[in-house]
Amino acid sequence: MKKELRPVHDVVTCDVCGRTILKGERAEAYLAPGGHRHQVCDLCSVRAQHEGWIRESAAGDMPTRLPRSEPRRGVLGRLRRRGAVEQPAPPAPVERGSGDAVEHEEAAPAVRERPAPARTRPKDPRHVRAVPTTAQAKVDRALELFNGSSHQRTIAGLARTLGNPFVSAQPDTAQGSQVSVVVAWELSWYRYRVDLGDEADPVMMLDKGEEIEQIDEGLRDWNARLDAEGRVLAGRSANDGGSEA
Numbered sequence: 001m002k003k004e005l006r007p008v009h010d011v012v013t014c015d016v017c018g019r020t021i022l023k024g025e026r027a028e029a030y031l032a033p034g035g036h037r038h039q040v041c042d043l044c045s046v047r048a049q050h051e052g053w054i055r056e057s058a059a060g061d062m063p064t065r066l067p068r069s070e071p072r073r074g075v076l077g078r079l080r081r082r083g084a085v086e087q088p089a090p091p092a093p094v095e096r097g098s099g100d101a102v103e104h105e106e107a108a109p110a111v112r113e114r115p116a117p118a119r120t121r122p123k124d125p126r127h128v129r130a131v132p133t134t135a136q137a138k139v140d141r142a143l144e145l146f147n148g149s150s151h152q153r154t155i156a157g158l159a160r161t162l163g164n165p166f167v168s169a170q171p172d173t174a175q176g177s178q179v180s181v182v183v184a185w186e187l188s189w190y191r192y193r194v195d196l197g198d199e200a201d202p203v204m205m206l207d208k209g210e211e212i213e214q215i216d217e218g219l220r221d222w223n224a225r226l227d228a229e230g231r232v233l234a235g236r237s238a239n240d241g242g243s244e245a
Helices: 042-050 056-061 075-084 135-147 150-162
Strands: 027-031 037-041 094-098 101-105 166-171 178-184 189-195 203-209 224-226 232-234
Touching: 027 042, 027 056, 037 042, 135 150, 135 166, 135 178, 135 189, 135 232, 150 224, 166 232
Parallel strands: none
Antiparallel strands: 027 037, 094 101, 166 178, 166 224, 178 189, 189 203, 224 232
């Protein structure tokens, strides 16, 4: 007669990953919301806890139900309770006699002076620097701030590939502390805002495009240039910008 071999242990699968629990590996029972019982392997215990499942062995330590809140009182009950905890009446006026005249004065409680709150420094204060008054001074200061930023290194890298660009630096007529810096080639352009009053982060890229005609006409007065090191300087270049062949 042929002998039929059967496993000596029941086949158990993990309800999270679906993997069959190997011989010698331990699976633990978890309770899901609603009271459903699941078997979870050791590798999936963290995922079971994230799903809100509770280890069955620890379920006995949890309260069976939440404490009941105090029933809401009616309007009459709240009025009675408020009258029971009302503050005591103020002290009666003190009588002081002077001859036949009697003077009534109210005994005013002593008022303690509160100390003035200590002044605290605001978190991350925004440093503000002085703004030049003339247009040329604003442009010179804006180019100095631009050359000290990471945007200057980006423009210098593009200039090594695309050639000498058109450069414009114009003070903003609406915002007296801001200067617009535009760097343009035939196939791309970048517009930056330099805030002369912001010491923390004065340079920000506002816009970019592909065609020079997209730039406002007032910002196409190419009054600046790039030097050999890629720094923006005031004054027109010899070839007045443009990409090199």
